[in-house]
Amino acid sequence: MSAPVPSPRLSPMAGLVNACRRLYIKRALPLIAAQQQAVDEARNLNHRLRDARNFADSDDSGYVDRSPLER
Secondary structure (H helix, E strand, O other), X not given: OOOXXXXXXXXXHHHHHHHHHHHHHHXXXXXXXXXXXXXXXXXXXXXXXXXXXXXXXXXHHOOOOOOOOOO
């Protein structure tokens, strides 16, 4: 027993699924970009706060050399 030859045309349901997928991707790209930007900004803020805290800890411990003009 052999299988029927596949049709070169897509079924209407497959076309609908493909159209929905393309529409979702088209609409999701700006949202994804905005979310990535928000994550980058949060990461940068975290790095700045961590660096400031590390510097303050080093300064409090006396590891940061200051000139007499900065004191």
